[in-house]
Amino acid sequence: MWAYFKFELSQFITNKKNIAIYAILLFLACFYAMKIAPSYEPIEKVDAKEIEARYLSREAFLSTFYNDPNRFVGMAGFGLAIYPEWNNLDKARLDALKDHDFVKYSEATSEWYVYANNITYGNERFFYSPGYYSHGNLYASEDGYYGYLYTASRYKGYAEGDYKLSLNVFEERTALQTLQRLLHSDLPMILMICCIFLTVDVVLKDRLNPTILRGFPISDWKKLIIKGIVSLIGSIGVILPLSVGLIIIGIRYGFGDFQLPVPIYTTLSKPSYFNKGEFVNTAMGNYLVDNVIFIVFCFMYLILLVLLVSMIIKNEFANLLAGAIFIFNESFFFQRGIGFFYEVENYPTNYVQVGQIVSGYRNYIYNSNALNFNHGLMIVGMSTSVLLVFIFIISKYKRYKLI
Amino acid sequence: MRKLLKTNFIIEKSSKKNVLTFLFVALFVFGLAIFMENKDVGNLVIQKTSEYQNLTSALSRFQEMDASQDGDSSDIYQNLNQQQRLVTLQRAAANLDRPEMFVNSAIELSNLRKVAFDLEGYEDVAVYLPTYTENQLESIFYENLRTLGIPIFKDNLTFYQFLIFLFGILGSIWFIFLAFYSCGLMIDDFRHTSIIKGYPIPFEQYVAAKGISTLSIILLVIVELVICSLPLIYFRGLGDSSYPVAVFDGDFEIYTITQYIGVCLLYMVCIAIFVILLSIILNMLLKNMYLTLFVQLFLFTLPMLLPKLISLFPFNPYNYMNFTSLLNGESLDLSNPVVLNSTHGLISILLSIVILVVVIRLFLSTGRLRRV
Known part of the structure; x- marks a missing residue:
């Protein structure tokens, strides 16, 4: 069995297609690090000018209206009630920025975001940062709510932590934070697509040289398991080319720290003021480990799926199609808020966006509370074992012989 | 040649790949229809609501002032306020089913926006x-x-309106689909070179027969796209084939739906021939279908990754592969704007096809075939 494993592994590594996949990933990683990462514009920037403009105009309003006899006419009273505290926070942020006191800035900023969100959410007169209101976004205020409280929780973590703070950390530009942002968007899908491409011919390539391979004294079932393990190792190996990009980003913007806070949206405790969940910080290291575990589970599921399909249909395009259906299925029926009506947490295809599952964002946009790490592992793991049983049964049938 | 084509068709008929492709295309069309139904694509009220939100947040960047004509606010502020008023009017018109009012205010709105481009602070x-x-x-x-x-x-979701939407989506994925479909072209033959060498016809004819049979499958796929949309006639009605579609074609112009679909079909067929020929050449050179696929996709994404290349080489056929964005004039909004014309695109693709044919005739022959 060990000899067969070595044989499969050497075939896997020398396969032209697999080398090409690693090369493409290396190119993409470098391209991202050189071109795309530097032009990243966070919505919540550290911008002293913006704070100052807001602070000064509100200060002017307060000083004119404070002793005005008409101060309770119209909305002026509302302004007089909310602006003083808001301005204090803005002043604290400005002063901290001027003194380069990042801890104080974090404290004030965290409070600022909570305060601003309490007033802005559901209010027609105030707006979140303009970046949320992109063309055609109907859920801008919901995104703003998430973004503000996410940022507040993040800054709270910075104020309490004992690592080196910098503007790059605040704007999530360091290598680890970039990885976190990517996991939150497209990276899991890219990894899974790579996994499918790496696995797609692992069974069917044997059909080209049947006479040689029929001689191995090893059962089909064991062969399949070894092929699966080799593909899993290869799929996890895509981390290598991607880490080159991370190193480039790290050299430019700093690597960050494994203790950096990552806010997780949770709904387990009692609902908050706006009947939503709240954010709890976890360490960057934990977040990444959770992601890696989850992605490995998804890899196992995909690999077994591809193995099963290649046994039954024996066509590489069928493999691609089956994998693509697993990855893109969610986007066909996805709608915000349907988690309230349907049990979205019971479908393994809803766990493709791994980073968003771990950070709770999927729960937020589905308006559900069950799409979490543990439940996901259970669902994907159960589906994986079902596939494994199928493969075991089918491998006993002569009709579905590998070669 | 005819006998060879017949053999090819028999092979294609029994190919699992084709069955899967047809299944996939049918699923795609039905999935798209369900997606549109779910998302309520094209609902005017939703569209206008989002536009209203955008304008509100644009206005929030200004101090609130007197926005009347003789007020002391800036021109752009007045302009935005008027835009917002018109959008509100449109939303009401859409709600109350007053198409005339909707169109009139839409024209007024676009005129206002035209003015806004030159205003200070835009x-x-x-x-x-x-x-x-x-x-x-x-x-x-x-x-x-x-x-x-x-x-x-x-x-x-009426038939013709759906076709417009369908072809719009196809613009960005047609090339990718073709690259996947055709990447394995002739690879099987390299595994049985002795058979090819035994055919009593020249190699070019063999390639031509292979290309024609693949192309006819792709034409069948296009027919399938239309057939799968036919049920919409029963559910939602036929729609109007002379309904206008605004396109950029070197100039801003109006096509009818039929014209638009015609141009799209022309592009789709030309792209299909181009991809088939390129796949054959790449397969001969690289001898691995996945490498062919990756090279094709890389060439396709290159102009998107580096938009500067588009203005440097406007005649690169890959600039024209996404015919929807071409007809939408998206190249005009790049950081280095280029005028990409759909006729030039066709010429460019056809020229590349000619070049590829010449390359196949000159450089590829049976003698070069080796077992993979």
Whole structure:
């Protein structure tokens, strides 16, 4: 069995297609690090000018209206009630920025975001940062709510932590934070697509040289398991080319720290003021480990799926199609808020966006509370074992012989 | 040659790949229809609500002031306020089913936006507004609707309206689909070189037969796309084939739906021939279908990754592979704007096809075939 494993592994590594996949990933990683990462514009920037403009105009309003006899006419009273505290926070942020006191800035900023969100959410007169209101976004205020409280929780973590703070950390530009942002968007899908491409011919390539391979004294079932393990190792190996990009980003913007806070949206405790969940910080290291575990589970599921399909249909395009259906299925029926009506947490295809599952964002946009790490592992793991049983049964049938 | 084609068709008929492809295409069309139904694509009220939100956040960047004509506010502020008023009017018109009012205010709105491009301080609010090209297309579309006197369509799932949407999506994925479909072309033959060498016909004819049989399958796929949309006639009605579509074709113009679909079909067939020929050449050189696939996709994404290349080499056929964005004039909104013309695109693709044919005739022969 060990000899067969070595044989499969050497075939896997020398396969032209697999080398090409690693090369493409290396190119993409470098391209991202050189071109795309530097032009990243966070919505919540550290911008002293913006704070100052807001602070000064509100200060002017307060000083004119404070002793005005008409101060309770119209909305002026509302302004007089909310602006003083808001301005204090803005002043604290400005002063901290001027003194380069990042801890104080974090404290004030965290409070600022909570305060601003309490007033802005559901209010027609105030707006979140303009970046949320992109063309055609109907859920801008919901995104703003998430973004503000996410940022507040993040800054709270910075104020309490004992690592080196910098503007790059605040704007999530360091290598680890970039990885976190990517996991939150497209990276899991890219990894899974790579996994499918790496696995797609692992069974069917044997059909080209049947006479040689029929001689191995090893059962089909064991062969399949070894092929699966080799593909899993290869799929996890895509981390290598991607880490080159991370190193480039790290050299430019700093690597960050494994203790950096990552806010997780949770709904387990009692609902908050706006009947939503709240954010709890976890360490960057934990977040990444959770992601890696989850992605490995998804890899196992995909690999077994591809193995099963290649046994039954024996066509590489069928493999691609089956994998693509697993990855893109969610986007066909996805709608915000349907988690309230349907049990979205019971479908393994809803766990493709791994980073968003771990950070709770999927729960937020589905308006559900069950799409979490543990439940996901259970669902994907159960589906994986079902596939494994199928493969075991089918491998006993002569009709579905590998070669 | 005819006998060979017959053999090829028999092979294609029993190929699992083709069955899967047809299945996939049918699933795609039905999935798209369900997706549109779910998302309520083309619902005017939703569209206008989002536009209203954008304008509100654009206005929030200004101090609130007197926005009347003789007020002391800036021109852009007044302009945005008027835009917001018109959008509100449109939303009401869509709700109350008053197509004429909708179109009239749409024309007024696009005129206002045209003015806004030259006003001071436009750059600050540009993200919230449609680009110049989008506005031009909208303006010409509504003007045409008014002159023709056709009421604006609200049901985007009628047959013809759905086809427009379908071909719009196909623009960005047709090449990718073809690259996947054709990447394995002739690879099987390299595994049995002795058979090819035994055929009593020249190699070019063999390649031609292979290309023609693949192309006919792709034509069948196109027919399938239309057939799968036919049930919509039963569910939602036929729609109007002379309904206008605004396109950029070197100039802002109006096509009817039939014309638009015609141009799309022409592009789709040309792209299909191009991809088939390139796949054959790449397969001969690389001898691995996945490498062929990756090279094709890389060439396709290169102009998107580096938009500067488009203005450097405007005649690169890969600039024209996404025919929807071409017809939408998206190249005008790049950081280095280029005028990409759909006729030039066709010429460019056809020229490349000729070059590929010449390459196949000159450099590839049976003698070069080796077992993989």
